[in-house]
Each structure stands twice: as structure tokens, then as C-alpha cells.
Amino acid sequence: MPKSKPADSVRDAAQAAVAAGPQPDLARARRVVLDLLGIPGKSGEERDIAERICSWLKEAGCPRSAFSFDDAHTKTPLKGNVGNLIVQLPGTLPGPRRLLMAHMDTVPVCVGTKPVVSGRFVKSGNPATGLGADDRAGCAVVLSTALEILEKKLPHPPLTFFFAIQEEVGLYGARFAKAAALGRPKLAFNFDGGAVEKITVGATGGYRLDIAIEGIPSHAGVAPEKGVSAIAIASLAIASLVEDGWHGLVEKGGKRGTSNVGVIQAGAATNVVAESAALRAEARGHDAAFRERIVKAIEKAFAAAAKKVKSVDGKTGKVTFTGRLDYEAFRLADDEPCVAAAVAAVQAIGKTPRMEISNGGLDANWMAANGIPTVTLGCGQMEIHTTKEQLDLEAFEAACTVALRLATRE
């Protein structure tokens, strides 16, 4: 066996320590996640969970002046019971501010969950509910990281811990958070669903459209020719969207997007020519201009269909559109500092980073729109938004280790 000189072994040990980086207390991280999972808190009802996060932080010596709540919940359609929780720590190391975030709300199917550990997984002991690891596991990763830094007094750059409200109902916490209140971080890391090595560097943009069709009611047996059926207008419009390739997966001229008419409410009785129809549709795409083309195609199809359905005296129905951008698409460059840091941290724990572009919106969409480039990492949630939801504790612990490296700039 080759024998290394003492000087070498000291150097090797030092290198190994650097490679290992700071190690979080994983037993405590498990206690934190089980604690946070057990607290009900669907969108708009995050106050209890926010208070629990605060009490963990206070116990770890976090000064009261570090906490703040914003008023995001007063601007959301769903008036919530608490705003975003923001915790800011001044740096003990120089360097740009870093932000770690997760959303506090869970989808309604998770209310009533009883987290139960079974081997390396956490499940809901209540078969009627999901677990809520989306995104309490993310909250636990961010909170555990803060606890480690506070208790062990680990050196760190200026830090912001951001616990967002109302992600599941429209990304509202991130949407209404102010960059100044978050300390204008230069690198930001969002912990949400999936495996820890899944690094989401971009996401599609989404547009929502309400379509109101006004027809002309008439008795369907006595004088159907005097009516204009709102249902007929909707049907013709949707048929033309399908025939012309503007519904579902839309691929034209090398561009790609999606659209869906997801809701139709119309009609009251078979003996009445339908007076009105209310439809809800969406369009998504990574390319904003192409997504706008899809929206225009939908509007054109409904306007054209309205002209085709006429009463005997030449009257037609009317269509009005109300649209709104839910979130704009974003794409982070490979050399964006938060991307490079996330890749390095995932590699440092021996995993292979997998870069992804999401086809759904993330809080990171609004962070990017607010001028804060944000990369999203998973923390072990599986089958989210279902009663089969589970948390893989090994992946969760890996996320805790990655998060601590990111927060301490290891």
C-alpha cells in the first residue's frame, strides 16, 4: 500500500472537507418537513404555516428585525389571510445577495393529510388526501437551510429566504412580491416539485381567455329560425380551430405552442335555442409572438363563427373576449450565475444535473419578470396534486444538502 506523507494527508483531508461542503442535520430536516406537512394551508390560508416557520426561526435565534410580511394577499383575487414571508440576513461574507424560496400553499386535495413515514417515503395516512409535499418539502428545505446557518453560525453572503403565498392558484405570491422587499438578490433558487437534479431553467408563458357568446333565444319547436344558437357558434368555432390546427398541440412554421378550450357552460333546456355560452380557453408557448398568434386565431375563429349563424331575419350573435397574461415565458442562459451555481451544487453531491424547460408556469416566471433570474430545483415530491402524492426522503435530504451549499456559496 503506498504511504502518503503527513503533509499530503492533511491536504487531502482539507480537500475532502471542501468537496463535502457543509453538512446539514438531516434528522432535523426530517422533523421540520413532517412538522410543516401536518399543518393545513391551502391557497389563501397560509397564515398558520407562516407562523410555524417564524417560530422555528425565532427558536434558532433569528432576530425579529429579519422578518417581514408583505401585502401580496391584498392584491390577489382570493383575499388571503397572510402575505409573503420574507426573511433577510445580512452577509458575513461579501458578495451578491442570494435568495432561496418555496411556496407555502398546497392544493385543496391535501387538506386533512396525516403524514406517515414508510421506509424512504412519506405518504398521507389519510387515503382521501394528497400529502402536500408540493410545496411543504420546498419550505422545509429553505427553512432547514436557514436554521443550519443561524444555529451553526455558518459564513454566508447576504441572504433572503422567501416563503411565497398562493402559487397554486396563479403564482400570485411571486407575482406581487417586490424586488426591493426581497433585497434585489442576484442569484435565486426556487425549490418545488420533482427530483433534486432536475434544474428548470425556463418555462412557457400562459394566456387565459374568457369567451362570452351572446345568441338570440327562441322556442326551439315553435320558431327555431328566429333564434341564434350560442352553442352552434361555439361548436363551429371549435371545429374550425381543430380543423386548422389551432387547437391542442399547435405547430406551424417551426414554432410550437398549445391551446385548449377547457370549459363550456351553455344552455338551459332542449326546447330553447341557447341564448348564451361562456367558454374558457388558454394558449401557451415559449415564444410570446407565436402564443399571441394562437390567441388571435382563437378570437378569429369565434368571430367568424358568429357571422355564420343567422336568424331568419339576418340577425347574428355577438362574441366578446376577456384575456389576460397569466405569466410570461422565460429562459435563463447557461452561464447565468444561479444556473451555474445550481449545476455545481448538484454535481458536488454526486448527481448529474438534468436541465429542463417547463411547459407549465412556475413562481420563477414572475421572479424573472420582476428582474430576479431564478432557477428551480426539485426536492423529492412525486405524483403531486393527487392522493398518491409521496415525498422521497432521500431526494429531499439531497435537496437540503444542495440548498445549504447554495446559501453558503460552497
Ligand SMILES: [Zn+2]
Ligand atoms: Zn408547487
